[in-house]
Amino acid sequence: MTTTPTSTRPAVRRTRGLHASRTRVALLLLVPMLLVLAAVAGYPLLRTIYLSFTDYNILQDPAPKWIGLGNYWFTTPEGVGLGVLQTPEWWQSVWNTVKFTVGSVILETVLGLAFALIINSKIKGRGFLRTAILVPWAIPTVVSAQMWNWMYNDSFGVISQWGQKLGFLHTGESFLSNPDTALAALVAVDVWKTTPFMALLLLAGLQTIPSDMYEAADVDGASPWTQFWRLTLPLLTPALLVALIFRTLDALRVFDMPYIVKGNAPETITMSIYARQQLILNSQFGFGSAISVMIFLIIMVFTAIYVTSLRVKFD
């Protein structure tokens, strides 16, 4: 009875001391990284949030002027709404972005899954296929966007020529110039470019499924269709969800491809292009920051919905 405390007490103290010193070392090792993160991620984010409450034009104003929520919601005495939430152009860009995101993510997931299943099966030239499928993903977006822009060109673009020959388009018309098809044309470019990424993520997921499960299913006489629905899909769900989140968040803040192909055209302007237009072109740092904060919030909401409704676990 009396020996137990004397024998355990020093041991506890020793492990506690070890634990504490380990924590100290870990913290010390983490400090540089935390500092860098604060400098490159924390500061810009906080500064953007701060600027969104100011009336600041980098070309004209010497310093930001605090205006509270004026950039978000402000109605002049004449009844004119000046805030971003009262601006129809902003809502148009939100709507465009959402349509773009839904269209491209659904297509990319379906096609990516199909590609992943193909290159995961034991077919000839599998190695070559895996490499070849990565090519669109490997080309820089700026280059591939310009390439597609030329393919869509009404007078020398190959896609417009087919379209005109097959009767979908009149002379001097392209899928990009028609406002009803322009967004779909951009989704096509994005699908071409990003399906490989989706396929790669899903392929990694597929390879974690043990093959003996399929052997057992074969013995039980399950058809490939049943195997896919009962085995592959449920086991692939974690990978699929991670891929979906990645792509959705990426698509929501898309900028480069639509900007290069269509510029500031209202039917395809995305949230990020609108933010750039106000921030850079009109040098309205205050108003533009408010837009950036709105984009940040929208993306956060999407992430929260995904994580909670689909019970994704990040571990």
Place this chain on the structure above:
Amino acid sequence: MKKAIAIASLTAAFSLSAAHAQGVTLTFACDSVGQGYDECQKGANAWAKQTGNTVKLLQVPKETDQRLALYQQQLGAKSGDVDVYMIDVVWPGLIGQHLLDLKSSIPQSQINSYFPAIVQNNTVNGKLVGIPWFTDAGVLYYRTDLLKKYGYNAAPKTWNELSTMAQKIQAGERKTNPKFVGFVFQGKNYEGLTCDALEWINSFGGGTIIDNSGKITVNNDKAVEALRAIQAMVGPVAPQAVTTYGEEEARNVWQAGNSAFMRNWPYAYSLAEASGSPIKGKVGVAALPAGPGGKPAATLGGWQLAVNAYSKHPKEAASLVQYLTSAPEQKRRAIQASYNPTIASLYKDPEVLKAVPFFGSLYDVFINAVARPATVTGGKYNEVSNAFSTAVYNVLTNKSAPGPALKSLEGQLSRIKGRGW
């Protein structure tokens, strides 16, 4: 011993390079449209050779608003990376405070030789921030051979006429060339569309978007009529994809021989008439058409040279500007690349007139060009232009009827105006 030799040779190398680096290196953000880059290079090199300095040319975006976006970031950050900027005629009010006053660096006699209206335009709060380099105004290009072939003996005087002629030529030419279109212009949603649309509206008597007193005037019947006329042309006469064209896209279609008419700036002339061009010798240039009861209007364009206020070599930069904007260099550029001089006497120079005959016949167009509402809107000009071109773009793509589009534009402009320009 070895060490001593190394140190000695290093010292020698340093002193040599110091002797060589007597001249300074200037960075020049110039042109990229058409032959712009090459012509800038030629002029800058000639100055560099004369003075023993070096000029580095910066590759800049093709479209004017893209360039502005880039320069605004540099100037907003007070960066001295670029010494000399080529600036658009609508920019002095926007970025003037970041540019050097050149009044004392350029001889008064040279300043007096320029068109006074442009000098006035470039003077912001008493500071002369840009020296006129070349001026611009929209003109109508037409194919002389095709006009003759279809029985016309003069360029169209009204938009209606243009439409009829273009339709007839297009119908005839499509039999052999399925790509042929009647009329190309700048229909993409950017500053170029603002210029084109201002010409249409003004030529119908619809004013200048915002008048000199700052009143928003764009929502009027004449303007609606003008936009309706142009909207009717997109599809039947102009290719529908004209809404994706900037200056160079339009020129590519035209210079390939695939269009009867084109609206563009004078720079396109020397390129269309260059050896190897499929339409060499078949190019006519006229004033743009007028609306019913209106008179032709051309939007004032043109570029100035300015010195960055944060430049480390302001003296050399001003000397480069003075050289490039001088009469001999403007004459060289007029003859070799059809850039409009900003000096009145060069429009009577026989060599210039021989190279670019329409400089003489369209002299009135160039000096009576309509200015965009840049001075009155000052720092908000870009937003105004943005809103205007977007509204017109919506009309061209049939997303909106002219009347409602201009009405909502009026609301938007008053939102931008806020408490005042």
